[in-house]
Amino acid sequence: MSAKTPDELREQVRGEVIVEGDADYENARSVHNGMIDKRPAVVVRVMNAGDVMTTVNYARENGHVLSIRGGGHSGPGFGTNDGGVVIDFSRMRGVRIDPNGKTARAEGGATWGDFNAATNAFGLATPGGIISTTGIAGLTLGGGIGYLTRGHGLSLDNLVSADVVTADGKMIVANENENPDLFWAIRGGGGNFGVCTSLEYKLHPVRNVYWGPMFYEVSEAETILRFYRDYIKHAPDEMGAFPAFQIAPPLPFIPEDRHGDMFAAIVACWSGDPAEGERQFKAFHDVAEVKAEMVGPVPYPAINAAFDGLFPPGIRQYWKGNFVKELTDDAIAAHVQHGPAAPNVSSTMHLYPINGACHRVASDASAFGHRDANFSMVIISASTDPAQDDVDTKWVKDYSDAIAPHSEVGGYVNFMDDDDSSRVRANYGSNYDRLVQLKRRFDPGNLFRVNQNIAP
Numbered sequence: 271m272s273a274k275t276p277d278e279l280r281e282q283v284r285g286e287v288i289v290e291g292d293a294d295y296e297n298a299r300s301v302h303n304g305m306i307d308k309r310p311a312v313v314v315r316v317m318n319a320g321d322v323m324t325t326v327n328y329a330r331e332n333g334h335v336l337s338i339r340g341g342g343h344s345g346p347g348f349g350t351n352d353g354g355v356v357i358d359f360s361r362m363r364g365v366r367i368d369p370n371g372k373t374a375r376a377e378g379g380a381t382w383g384d385f386n387a388a389t390n391a392f393g394l395a396t397p398g399g400i401i402s403t404t405g406i407a408g409l410t411l412g413g414g415i416g417y418l419t420r421g422h423g424l425s426l427d428n429l430v431s432a433d434v435v436t437a438d439g440k441m442i443v444a445n446e447n448e449n450p451d452l453f454w455a456i457r458g459g460g461g462n463f464g465v466c467t468s469l470e471y472k473l474h475p476v477r478n479v480y481w482g483p484m485f486y487e488v489s490e491a492e493t494i495l496r497f498y499r500d501y502i503k504h505a506p507d508e509m510g511a512f513p514a515f516q517i518a519p520p521l522p523f524i525p526e527d528r529h530g531d532m533f534a535a536i537v538a539c540w541s542g543d544p545a546e547g548e549r550q551f552k553a554f555h556d557v558a559e560v561k562a563e564m565v566g567p568v569p570y571p572a573i574n575a576a577f578d579g580l581f582p583p584g585i586r587q588y589w590k591g592n593f594v595k596e597l598t599d600d601a602i603a604a605h606v607q608h609g610p611a612a613p614n615v616s617s618t619m620h621l622y623p624i625n626g627a628c629h630r631v632a633s634d635a636s637a638f639g640h641r642d643a644n645f646s647m648v649i650i651s652a653s654t655d656p657a658q659d660d661v662d663t664k665w666v667k668d669y670s671d672a673i674a675p676h677s678e679v680g681g682y683v684n685f686m687d688d689d690d691s692s693r694v695r696a697n698y699g700s701n702y703d704r705l706v707q708l709k710r711r712f713d714p715g716n717l718f719r720v721n722q723n724i725a726p
């Protein structure tokens with residue numbers, strides 16, 4: 271019999287069921303973005319696929335709003351809600367490696383830190399995010415852009431199978447052979463189609479990389495961006511590098527008298543033979559004088575934690591993102607005008623390259639909408655001070671508006687905020703209509719709607 275109340279639900283699941291008034295409720299209701307202040311009625315810290323099926327049935331049958339929380343990093347805070355039910359995967363973070371088959375199967379709550387630590391022991395990796403605390407599930411199901419993307423594609427290009435609990439509360443396998451339509455849809459469709467209890471990935475031989483941020487005078491920003499645009503077009507696939515605007519944090523590799531100054535930066539990762547790294551980085555040293563840098567060979571998991579300190583849990587964030595086909599001179603002028611005005615050390619613009627391996631996958635091979643773009647741009651404000659929210663958000667909006675005429679209408683779903691729901695069709699481009707058809711088939715009641723929603 272299905273549960274009708276949280277008490278009945280508690281009797282039917284192995285994991286914790288947390289409600290308002292419970293000791294851990296404040297912790298259980300919160301997500302990474304400190305601007306999100308929502309109060310769900312029930313948070314279920316699931317322990318297995320059975321708990322997920324039971325909770326999906328509970329939410330659907332009782333008409334509750336349902337959120338899915340993997341790593342909890344969604345900018346708009348999709349991992350929580352007001353008055354509804356949350357499936358919280360924080361107790362399901364296991365990662366199992368098959369070193370012979372070069373695959374990894376990870377539970378739906380694993381973070382990239384969990385994943386990279388497990389795979390690095392075998393000298394293997396797959397493309398993931400640049401911060402270790404981001405969830406593999408949300409990041410992969412929306413796309414997955416990181417240092418290894420030019421060489422090995424998006425995270426979702428490396429997904430080989432997933433266990434999915436659908437809106438009817440049943441668990442099915444989705445891969446190229448079983449439920450291929452669902453497999454197509456979850457690779458880009460975010461959490462719109464079901465709850466992934468585990469995800470299996472292809473792995474590649476990557477143990478150590480040559481990596482590091484290089485800081486240039488901000489007056490060189492135009493030179494750096496023009497250089498980068500031409501360089502990355504023909505760079506070897508093993509080079510993942512993105513330009514950024516960055517206020518210097520108080521770190522030992524930056525001269526003390528420059529802490530707090532704004533710089534133009536390039537963060538580069540050479541995932542080929544680390545011994546070749548220095549030669550591969552020569553172009554970055556030749557383009558302009560590097561005022562501060564921290565480059566060298568490092569284990570791959572270390573680079574995914576290198577910027578964690580800039581994005582601690584609870585930091586208040588606002589996000590905007592666009593796909594970009596060409597970085598035109600006009601676009602560069604807009605970057606040079608707005609980027610240096612970033613309001614604080616955790617606020618930034620990153621321009622991630624999505625050419626290389628990403629372009630060798632057909633546009634309709636998965637739901638990810640924009641294989642024709644060369645870059646995925648993100649502008650983020652992040653601060654611990656609520657009094658700064660308006661200033662920070664305005665900086666992001668003004669910057670995004672200035673770049674919009676030089677970008678695609680659509681952007682990467684994982685870089686959208688909650689005021690971007692009107693962009694969902696554009697985000698998926700020509701794949702949108704098929705997504706709607708599949709949404710009607712797998713979730714006609716739109717149970718999974720706390721996301722960049724593909725309405726049935």
Ligand SMILES: Cc1cc2nc3c(=O)[nH]c(=O)nc-3n(C[C@H](O)[C@H](O)[C@H](O)COP(=O)(O)OP(=O)(O)OC[C@H]3O[C@@H](n4cnc5c(N)ncnc54)[C@H](O)[C@@H]3O)c2cc1C
Nearest residue numbers: 340341342343344348349378399400405408409415461466
């Ligand atoms: C600090 C920071 C750094 C980031 N860096 C990168 C980066 O380098 N590259 C990149 O591509 N993106 C990056 N992102 C964006 C990131 O991809 C999205 O925020 C993503 O949604 C995070 O996934 P999550 O599981 O942590 O989030 P959650 O908030 O837990 O989930 C977000 C959404 O994903 C879906 N979801 C989560 N878990 C599941 C599941 N098990 N089954 C089904 N659906 C699920 C749900 O729809 C949910 O609403 C970053 C975000 C932050 C905050």
